[in-house]
Amino acid sequence: MNKHLLSIHDVSAEDVVRVLDTAESFREVGTRVIKKVPALRGRTVVNLFYENSTRTRISFELAAKRLSADVINFTTSGSSVSKGESLKDTALTLQAMGADAIVIRHSSSGSPLTLTKWVKGSVLNAGDGTHEHPTQALLDLYTMRERLGRLEELRVAIIGDVLHSRVARSLSFALVKMGAEVTLVGPPTLIPPDAPAWGVQVSYDIESVLPKLDVCYMLRVQRERQRQQYFPSVREYARLFGLTRARVSMLPEHALIMHPGPMNRGVEIDSDVADLPNSVIEEQVTNGIAIRMALLYLLLGGTRTDDGEAA
């Protein structure tokens, strides 16, 4: 593994398998009464969140705590950042306090890479702008592999606002890396023009795609995109691209319904669809903790046992 996790491009196919296998061994920890192992005892993990987040921040926090690391949560409101402190000065401060790993979420693409210039510890990208969200992609791969038994030749459609989605990018890159067949679906205004270069297919017709799928992955569509004239109305979007009950019946029986959250029920996904048995949206959340434990462990502790303790 590289020292940092900034992009799915930093991770080889072998690394992906290693992360998923390691997560497998950590998932059991979450089922214990005492959900804790000493793997990262004495190490410090900082969650540096410049953007609002519930599941990703809590997931990283739980992951680090279950590895016995000391966790600092740093959010921009109520901190020096709201007093105008720059990313650089914040980074230098955290560096001076001895952070072993910094988990960063930022609305500006590239901020995690920029951060690596100023800190000595590992940097984990928890979502940067419209660039990447690699830990989300890895937890999604974990969920697919667990449920369907493989990643090779899985047929996955990623449906929605692909253009602005860091999740879609990381997930597409990761799936293609692992030999899956990916189709991006959405209005042409929300499909990146260079998508064919990712090694994926593109379709503007959700119903022609659904019958062949193993995984139907829905993306959040922000209402703001309507104001920016990417599509004429939320109503028309839901009608043309939403996952309705009727469309779910076009999916093969074994196909999974996934969503990275938070959902816009009634826009990209009908409310009762999200709660169907083949919807694994909550499992994605549970698996996220194990994946983040695996990543923190592999980046920070995997090869180091200076206090004599390993997982």
Added chain:
Amino acid sequence: MSERILLKGGRVVDPASGRDEVADVLIEDGVIGSVDASRSGASVVDADGLVLAPGLVDLHTHLREPGREDKETVETGCRAAALGGFTAVSPMANTEPVADTAAVIHEVRGLGARAGLCDVFPVGAITRGLGGEEMAELGEMVEAGVRMFSDDGRCLPNARILRNALTYAKAFDGIVVAEHCEDGPLAEGGQMHEGYHSYSLGLAGQPREAEEIVVARDVAVARLTGGRLHLCHLSSAGSIEIVRRAKAEGLRVTAEVTPHHLVFSDEDLGTYDTNFKVHPPLRTPEDRDALRLALADGTIDAVATDHAPHAVEDKEAEFDQSPPGTIGLETALAAVLTHLIDPGLLSLARAIEAMSTIPARILGAAGHGGPIEPGRQANLVAFDPGAAWVVEPPFASKSRNSAFLGTTLRGRVIHTLYRGDLVVADGKAQR
């Protein structure tokens, strides 16, 4: 001042007269004298191995004063210019306050005169406050010495205001209206050129059509009005084709390109280095190659720096929060020498023409751009075309946001003479 300086044994490259020969140049009382005259009493400056050319003239400079003296002042910018071989610069109007009145023009000119390092020809704003709505008092600014008007940094929002500016400016001799070509809504939010690399970096893109649409519009308005239009910092191959056709048609259109657009491309943004964030954005290697060819064949008339100093803390920020721009005065000549002349893409004479002779003509800056002959103002640069150096701070500019940081360039300015004064001697500013 009756100082006499003899520049001895340099290779005189002077596109205005077509000269390219080793010759001595005598300077007397700030003007070029006759070499046949008595040389007694002249201090001799050895120019053996150096190229001696008319001082460079920059059509596009940001000196930030008044308003952002933390980034640059007229004095520090002029010092950077002199060290880069420039004897004239054209600070753009986007200062605080905007240079949209004769008062601000007088202030900037006064600061330039006080610095005494090069001529400062302020560019006046076309519209009040760069607002794109009401025409500024162009006539008063012409009286204050303005030769070029531009709302640079912003594009005129519609063809009507450009039509009126180009037409109104015909009342004054030799006035040129310069445009920053960028269709606002199409470019909005764009952090870099839209294409493979913007998608892969997850940065909002700005398509080349945002420039080409405005270039086409402005050329049409130049045809409508018969006015003199100058197109700033062209970046796209498509824009060049429009300019080529406009020139073939005989329209009064000129164009410039920056050293950074001639050297770099969107492939250089892989590490989110904000020094490569510029407006217009660096485009593809194919665009860059087209710009080089267009400069060589004269479709693009001039090289201009778009020297854009920014504070360290502004540039050391998240990519989409950092302001666009790179400094360029101290590296422009070496960048052109290294990346265009050494590989044989451009002749030395054409480079001097594009950095001195033609920009002086566009500005109507008498006394600049040659010819190097008796009686002319002694604005000259002597440079060593082979000297290699690494671009690194300290700079004479107050800022250090250079796209060339860390790269090795060949070509070093040794002496700069401004009105006969050695303002740079042996590579060091003398004031």
